[in-house]
Amino acid sequence: MSRIAWYFDPISPFAYLQWPRVRELARRHAVDFRPVLLAGLLGHHGQKGPAEIAGKRLFTYRHVTWLARLQGVPLVFPPAHPFNPLAALRLCLAAGNTPEAITAVFDWIWAEGRAADDAAALAPLGQRLGIADVAAAIAAPDVKARLRENTEAAIAAGVFGIPTLVADGEVFWGNDAFDFALAFLEDPGLLDAHEMARLATLPEGARRG
Template sequence: MHHITMYLDFVSPYAWLAFQQLPQTLAGVSYRVEYRPVLLAALLQQHGNPGPVGIPAKRAWTYRHATWLGQQMGIPLQTPAAHPFNPLPLLRLALQTSTDGSTNRFVTETIFRHVWEGGNDAISTARLQQLQAQLQAQLPPTPEAVEQAKLWLRSNTEKASELGLFGVPAFEVKGQIFWGLDSLPMLRDFLSGSPWFQSEAWENANTISSGLA
């Protein structure tokens, strides 16, 4: 059985689409997924990347593209009333349910749906309270869970940074990284044992010289 770690941030529409599409793409493959919330903004900042919503024209395109992909894939996706937004309350709430820095599929999906279905404000006080009520059975009664969630978020993001992750969704398996919704077919090919992943095209990608000073 393959062990896949999915790094995600609820602010990303592509992470939501990949989360929903992954079981279909990997149908027939023996695997288990570990979901690790990270702070996307920290990864982008590390690489000096404004992200797709940091460029006005690309921001509008991203919303159009993600919404179109959703209807093509049969996955509900309505852009929240305000985007981007500060995802920290959602990331920390997710990790309050955790015992090891990962979140289960129910918690992960519940929060993704909270953000990407209905076109509402993802972090309004009233909706955050409703979301917490939805997850109440998953939340431990101890106040320490709040501080522990902050530590796990920092740890997850640092680990993602160490792996060289520059965005989400990203999938780590057998020491290899696959980035983006469109990498899912590639991930399946890798898990299916394709010999291409032992070829020079894969192995030598890091050795290609840049032609820019």
Template sequence: MISGIDISGIDASRPQWFFDFVSPFSYLLLEQRDKWPSFDFVPCPVLLVDLYRHWGQPLGGAVPAKRIFTYRHALFRADQLGIPFKMPPAHPFDSTRAMLLAIAAGGEFACVREIFRFIWREGRDPSTEEGFEQLCERVGIAHGEALIEEESVRAQLRRNTNDAIAMGVFGVPTFWMNKQLFWGEDALPMVLYCARTPNWLDSREVKRISSLPSGIGKPNAQ
């Protein structure tokens, strides 16, 4: 759908896949979609920066050594998986316009994949004027700049992010399956296992570790 988007909340009864185009690991996971469980996942764009702010996590580039390792790890995983990979010219970048474009385009996996490939396979920056114009051409959307200014489109991205937070989503990529969260590109084996053996999450040890008390008290406690 290109216009007249109905603002709607996330249907938590359906499997979801949460992503942000700023995440190289979201790209790498989508490129492995042929390995995903046969659930009908709904692609759901959310703003990673807002997830971090809500949960009090430092932004991705805040720790220099972690930033370097993250980029090396993404490249290493791409090499391992045989997935073409090229970092955009600057990172992190503002992914908001690309996220809004995906919503305006209807949020289908085919469009989402093309946007990811524009950024992470070709190394483009969708946050610049030129980059965003080229991205719109790539996905075949005219007047993209005007579309992403529609309040219904912007409201949908806010709603997605707020609903994801209410569901406990704290990062991307994240699968929501059987009302459970699975975070990270490297969580795919766990997703596949739990799709085949959903009762594992109800096992005694999983339940025990899922409700462990903290041994250091609340943060900033005196």
């Protein structure tokens, strides 16, 4: 049986768009859902997020809006983006990190366009999830520790962006790589073909200083 982990941060609208397909995949395979802090990944790899690059920010927002319409998925941007996703990430974990809890958090932010950057903003969602005191729940030491551990595990697995599926140790980054991941799960020898295998040792012709 394939070992599959899905790394996500609700700050990413692409993770929101990929989530229904991940839930469907989880009906056929065991999938470990792992909320992680995207900023932690970016910091480790010395990268900027797409929303931190002026021209790319607007393009990304337009692109994801178009993709949502194409897929027939409701999408309303939250009041501000990027936002601090720590509270939303910890709420996923505090609510059990179940598919239902993850869906509720994604929908709150991306289907309803609600703020999710602190306990007060998430209080009504907490009520829906059966958490009366969101501030206490997301401040729990074990919740904070699990988020740190997930983020560290993502870095150790070679994850550099969100959303990412890791299947049998192979990294498939981005919403547009989901079909690639499915193809690999169907045919694990996919990456062993000559041209695919050659890429792992392809030399660099130049490097920026």
